[in-house]
Amino acid sequence: MHSMFITVERTPEGVRMIDQRRLPREETYLVFREPEEVAEAIRDMVVRGAPAIGVSAAFGLALGASRAADLPADRFRERMEQLFRLFADARPTAVNLFWAIDKVRESLDCGLAGGQDPGAIAAQIERLAQTVHDDDLESCRAIGRFGADLVPDRGTVLTHCNAGGLATAGYGTALGVIRGAVAAGKKVRVLADETRPFLQGARLTAWELMEDGIDTVLITDNMAGALMRRGEIDVVVVGSDRIAANGDIANKIGTYSVAVLAREHGIPFYVAAPLTTIDRNCPDGDRIPIEERDRSEVTSMFGVEIAPEGVGVMNPAFDVTPAEYIAGIVTDKGVARPPYTESLAALFSR
Ligand code: MRU
DSSP states (O other): OOOOOOSEEEOSSSEEEEOTTTTTTOOOEEEEOSHHHHHHHHHTTSSOSHHHHHHHHHHHHHHHHHHTTTSOHHHHHHHHHHHHHHHHTTOSSOHHHHHHHHHHHHHHHHHHHTTOOHHHHHHHHHHHHHHHHHHHHHHHHHHHHHHGGGSOSEEEEEEOSOOSGGGSSSSOSHHHHHHHHHHTTOEEEEEEEOOTTTTHIIIIIHHHHHHTTOEEEEEOGGGHHHHHHTTOOSEEEEOOSEEETTSOEEEETTHHHHHHHHHHTTOOEEEEOOGGGEETTOOSGGGSOOOBOOTHHHHEETTEEOSOTTOOOOOBSEEEEOGGGOSEEEETTEEEOSSHHHHHHHHHTO
């Protein structure tokens, strides 16, 4: 079972990504030759999903470092600082973005402190970015192995948004758990929430699971409760953009409603994410910055206006699910169980 698409990669020309805005109707790839274009691609959701955003930022910064490698050391540092600010402004919620920026900054500081020239530092940052990519892929596979046990031998998994290969370097987090279960020989059916307003579920999750031949059923977001009541859902698995130290999680808007419904119906609700999604400096979900996106995502679909002109609109892209609703957090180092303050901290010392 192998997904054939490449979410993001570094090529000799620049940073190459599948254009997720056009899926599933068109499978096109874009090559970005300047770091500013990569930051814009993150903002515009050519690439999205917390780990994929982090990997793309690492590649974008590596591209920027290589382009600036001929500058003297002080101007090289200034240019990199400018790029750190640019990438940090791209999207606020996915902590993997800030994690990747910090990694590149450490590499820069270390190189400059050691008296290395910008060319050598840029080469080091390029290697680091590739490692960020490769490690993410490995982490997702580990999440799949740990998470497979949580899925019944024969059953239906509900997922929300897209936490798949498209949202990571490949394989996925929530979809990694599903892929892990299928690889272990389980008979899994997936219900994919369409995920208004950007339709990551309908366009991306449904597409990538079907590419893998996994039994996939698309539902609209407002069907989940009724289907739980009918006994159609055995387990819920979602991804996350940021996990606070106490186990509260931010994920795509609508995740909280699914978690509350799951609790009401006695269905286990799991979150799958690599350790890079855990923000140990964030004590709880109330401190997670929630991105507010453009009103046009709500008032129009594929360029067609569907709401009266001038109507008030809210468009928070994420919500917070409190830890008390979460049966377990599947990471690349194992499954954390409540109480999360202790269990998540313990994972970092493994
Ligand atoms: O706005 P998006 O599409 O970037 O939101 C993505 C999600 O909410 C995912 O569930 C999350 O990033 C986890 S991806 C493995």
